[in-house]
Amino acid sequence: MDSEPPAAPTAERRIAHLDMDAFYASVELLRYPELRGLPVVIGGGRNTQPRTLADGTRVYSRLRGYAGRGVVTTSTYEARALGVFSAMGMMKAAQLAPEAVLLPVDFAAYRQYSRLFKAAVADVAPCIEDRGIDEIYIDLTDIPGGARDLALRLKSAVAQATGLSCSIGISPNKLLSKIASELDKPDGLTIIGPGDLQRRIWPLPVGKVNGIGPKANAKLAAIGILTIADLAAAPADLLQNHFGLTYARWLLDVAHGIDGRRVVTHSEPKSISRETTFERDLHVQRDRAALSEVFVRLCAQLEADLLRKAYVGRTIGIKLRFDNFRTVTRDLTLPVHTADAAAIHRAAGLCLKRIALDHKIRLLGVRVSSLLPAGQAADAAEPQEPRQLSLY
Ligand code: TTP
Ligand code: MG
Numbered sequence: 001m002d003s004e005p006p007a008a009p010t011a012e013r014r015i016a017h018l019d020m021d022a023f024y025a026s027v028e029l030l031r032y033p034e035l036r037g038l039p040v041v042i043g044g045g046r047n048t049q050p051r052t053l054a055d056g057t058r059v060y061s062r063l064r065g066y067a068g069r070g071v072v073t074t075s076t077y078e079a080r081a082l083g084v085f086s087a088m089g090m091m092k093a094a095q096l097a098p099e100a101v102l103l104p105v106d107f108a109a110y111r112q113y114s115r116l117f118k119a120a121v122a123d124v125a126p127c128i129e130d131r132g133i134d135e136i137y138i139d140l141t142d143i144p145g146g147a148r149d150l151a152l153r154l155k156s157a158v159a160q161a162t163g164l165s166c167s168i169g170i171s172p173n174k175l176l177s178k179i180a181s182e183l184d185k186p187d188g189l190t191i192i193g194p195g196d197l198q199r200r201i202w203p204l205p206v207g208k209v210n211g212i213g214p215k216a217n218a219k220l221a222a223i224g225i226l227t228i229a230d231l232a233a234a235p236a237d238l239l240q241n242h243f244g245l246t247y248a249r250w251l252l253d254v255a256h257g258i259d260g261r262r263v264v265t266h267s268e269p270k271s272i273s274r275e276t277t278f279e280r281d282l283h284v285q286r287d288r289a290a291l292s293e294v295f296v297r298l299c300a301q302l303e304a305d306l307l308r309k310a311y312v313g314r315t316i317g318i319k320l321r322f323d324n325f326r327t328v329t330r331d332l333t334l335p336v337h338t339a340d341a342a343a344i345h346r347a348a349g350l351c352l353k354r355i356a357l358d359h360k361i362r363l364l365g366v367r368v369s370s371l372l373p374a375g376q377a378a379d380a381a382e383p384q385e386p387r388q389l390s391l392y
């Protein structure tokens with residue numbers, strides 16, 4: 001595992017989040033420009049491919065009369081004005097916008113435009129974290145120029161390379177920039193500077209935070225926390241009682257606009273692990289206390305590593321090396337991601353039970369894999385089981 005320290009969460013950083021506007025639909029409009037300004041929905045099957053008549057005019061499928069189980073992949077802003085959004089069933093969409101044009105998906109085209117816009121951004125600012133087909137984080141800290149000018153340069157580079165528009169949020173960290181890029185879509189530009197946290201971010205519902213999923217949202221609502229301002233004002237012990245220490249801490253950081261995560265230009269780490277080789281081989285029964293202590297410590301160190309690097313993991317594994325140098329590993333996958341020492345310890349303890357402890361132990365290791373950046377796991381931060389530290 002790399003042990004690169006996280007970026008210091010100082011106000012000096014300048015991070016952009018860039019997200020393409022109505023991405024798949026906008027790519028389709030490049031090839032069918034006559035559809036501009038109309039409600040258009042992407043997500044049809046092959047039979048919705050437009051037909052070209054002998055005189056060159058195109059005939060499009062409409063949503064009217066749609067029957068089937070298809071789902072809207074995305075829609076133009078004109079279709080959204082009629083209430084049609086991503087993930088909506090197509091039959092429901094057909095009721096809301098029967099005249100909307102329906103087009104099939106063409107992933108190859110979207111991937112190509114994805115590469116094009118990312119390359120255009122890289123020409124302006126090379127420190128880029130890929131967050132999926134239509135969005136990236138960009139570290140602008142070392143790029144000279146004002147935030148606004150840089151954002152306009154990025155937008156124009158993207159438009160030149162692709163003919164497409166995007167929305168950009170700029171702030172000192174990824175958390176706020178991600179929220180900001182959505183505030184003024186499409187073709188938006190939102191800069192969150194000093195003082196803007198209270199004015200622009202606090203009034204928003206907590207669900208706007210990447211990492212507060214539907215479950216946590218409902219739990220927060222149940223204790224009267226609806227907006228990010230409510231969250232900022234919530235007593236720490238109330239949050240901890242309902243969500244556990246790790247998530248409560250994260251919630252409070254989020255509400256205060258704190259996020260130290262780096263812009264990760266390389267691929268994500270696969271796992272984080274801690275292990276220790278004992279000075280003398282330990283006997284499973286006679287050295288039980290010493291073993292337990294090390295076991296607890298390894299899990300606590302892992303929690304600290306995960307928090308520092310801002311990851312959560314789902315697969316917990318252990319590694320044992322016996323005095324005869326035989327090495328055994330076991331792992332198990334939890335229902336939700338976690339960075340919690342007690343949850344890691346509990347899972348690792350279950351793994352340990354699956355190993356016949358018939359020799360002295362030379363090395364003990366604990367590993368967390370199936371990692372996700374803490375803010376990106378939809379479940380990540382969902383409420384955890386009650387804390388309880390037991391020995392193996
Ligand atoms: P988004 O960036 O979430 O949406 P968008 O680009 O269509 O619109 P916006 O202007 O609000 O950013 O997603 C990017 C693409 O990912 C989107 O064009 C289609 C695809 N997608 C799905 O396939 N299913 C989904 O549920 C969502 C939300 C997106
Ligand atoms: Mg988008």
Ligand code: MG
Pocket residue numbers: 019020134135
């Ligand atoms: Mg997106």
